[in-house]
Amino acid sequence: xxxxxxxxxxxxxxxxxxxxxxxxxxxxxxxxxxxxxxxxxxxxxxxxxxxxxxxxxxxxxxxxxxxxxxxxxxxxxxxxxxxxxxxxxxxxxxxxxxxxxxxxxxxxxxxxxxxxxxxxxxxxxxxxxxxxxxxxxxxxxxxxxxxxxxxxxxxxxxxxxxxxxxxxxxxxxxxxxxxxxxxxxxxxxxxxxxxxxxxxxxxxxxxxxxxxxxxxxxxxxxxxxxxxxxxxxxxxxxxxxx
Ligand code: BJW
Ligand code: ZN
Numbered sequence: 001x002x003x004x005x006x007x008x009x010x011x012x013x014x015x016x017x018x019x020x021x022x023x024x025x026x027x028x029x030x031x032x033x034x035x036x037x038x039x040x041x042x043x044x045x046x047x048x049x050x051x052x053x054x055x056x057x058x059x060x061x062x063x064x065x066x067x068x069x070x071x072x073x074x075x076x077x078x079x080x081x082x083x084x085x086x087x088x089x090x091x092x093x094x095x096x097x098x099x100x101x102x103x104x105x106x107x108x109x110x111x112x113x114x115x116x117x118x119x120x121x122x123x124x125x126x127x128x129x130x131x132x133x134x135x136x137x138x139x140x141x142x143x144x145x146x147x148x149x150x151x152x153x154x155x156x157x158x159x160x161x162x163x164x165x166x167x168x169x170x171x172x173x174x175x176x177x178x179x180x181x182x183x184x185x186x187x188x189x190x191x192x193x194x195x196x197x198x199x200x201x202x203x204x205x206x207x208x209x210x211x212x213x214x215x216x217x218x219x220x221x222x223x224x225x226x227x228x229x230x231x232x233x234x235x236x237x238x239x240x241x242x
Contacts, residue, residue, distance in 0.1 A: 004226045005233065008183075008209045009240035011223065015180035015207075017095040020086055021197050022230075025186025025212060027102055029080040029231040032073065036188050037214070051159045060152045064143035067155050071122055071139045074104045082185065083110035085234035090114060092241060097175035101187060101194050103157050116172055118164050118194055124156035164193060176201040183237075185211040186230045189218040209237075 012018060024034035035041050045066065049055050056063045079087075087110040089096050098115045100107055103122040107115045125141070126133040129151035144152040158164055176182070182201040189195045198208050198218055210222040211233045219225045226233050 001226070001228065004224055005236045005240055008224045008226065008237050011181050011207045011209060012092070012094070012237070012241045015094050017097075017175070017178040018089070018092070018181045018183065019097045019099060019175045019179040019197075019201060019206075020089065020183040020185060021187065021194065022086065022098065022100045022102060022107070022185050023187025023189075023194075024102060025188075026082045026086075026100075026230045027077070027080075027104055027106055028186065029082065029229060030077040030104075030106060032077055032104055032106075034186075034188075036190070047160060052161055053159055054161075056152075056154055056159070060144040060154070063154075064141065064145075067122065068140040068143065071137075071141075074106075074122060075137070075139055077104065077106065079106045079110035080231045082230035082234040083107055083112070085238040086185075087111035088238050088242060092238075094180075095178065097171075097179075099172050099175070099194075099197060101191070103155075116168050116175075118158070118168055118172060120155070120157035120165075122155055122157060125153045126156040127151050127153050169193070172197060173200070176206070177204050179204070179206045181209060182206045183209045183211065184218055184222070185234065187212075187216070189216040211237075 028034050033041050050063055050066045083106050098112050100117055101119045103119055105123050123137055125136045127147035130149040132147050147153050179201045182198045184198045202208050207223040210218055210225045211230050
């Protein structure tokens, strides 16, 4: 393990630009359930019923029950050592961009300034009819809350079958093209397009460091694959480079 952390630090110390891509595993040690795996949300809930535009159109109350429960859970959670370590990376000797699939806002709470939230934020709600968007931390919200135009408001997150925001993807691509190292932490690397981000960076010449409790489809391609908790490993990596 120590040897792998040193190898990761060696790659990072040479890099002028670094991108980290994070997923639900990074928030797991804050008490937020992941999606897949033994205790994953998709073992208890059906994504088709809760995380698609069709589900929201059919039953906005059910979707909002689920998001109210998660908003309550997220609000009680705090950043863990992995979030803190990733925030510290902004002080590293390289240009650093954090790309997260997480919607919980914990990276910003930990102090990260340059965060690209590719699947949106649970703390914004929006109207798909008139385009209204607001920051909203009320828990619970009505199920559903309504816009002044009369349509039901929805969480400003990306559901299955929906496109990621073009402006954010543009910034992600720019960062991936510049990156000399891409760190991929706490994601199963199965949901596209986020699962392709590291591969895109690697095709443009970046080295890849993966931090995960288990192997993923990315593991065989990674230059350094560290098996462990993000909350253990990320601080060790940061300590070795700062
Ligand atoms: C730890 C740890 C610890 C645990 N330390 N590690 C077939 C092939 C390819 C693609 C598709 C396909 N069929 C459909 C698609 C497209 C689909 C997709 O990729 N599906 C796959 C599942 C097959 N993608 C989409 O639909 C996307 N949109 C799209 O493609 O649009 C196309 C389009 C173009 C133009 C116009 C219109 C459309 C959108 C995807 C949106 C995903 N949304 C969700 C919900 C977000 C809102 C919410 O949270 O409520 O995003 S689903 C869920 O999965 C969530 C996550 O961000 C995302 C990724 O999950 P993540 O973060 O990787 O979590 P887990 O649980 O999977 O993994 C956790 C990992 O952590 C594990 O590996 C653990 O081992 C590890 N771990 N504890 C370190 N302590
Ligand atoms: Zn509206």
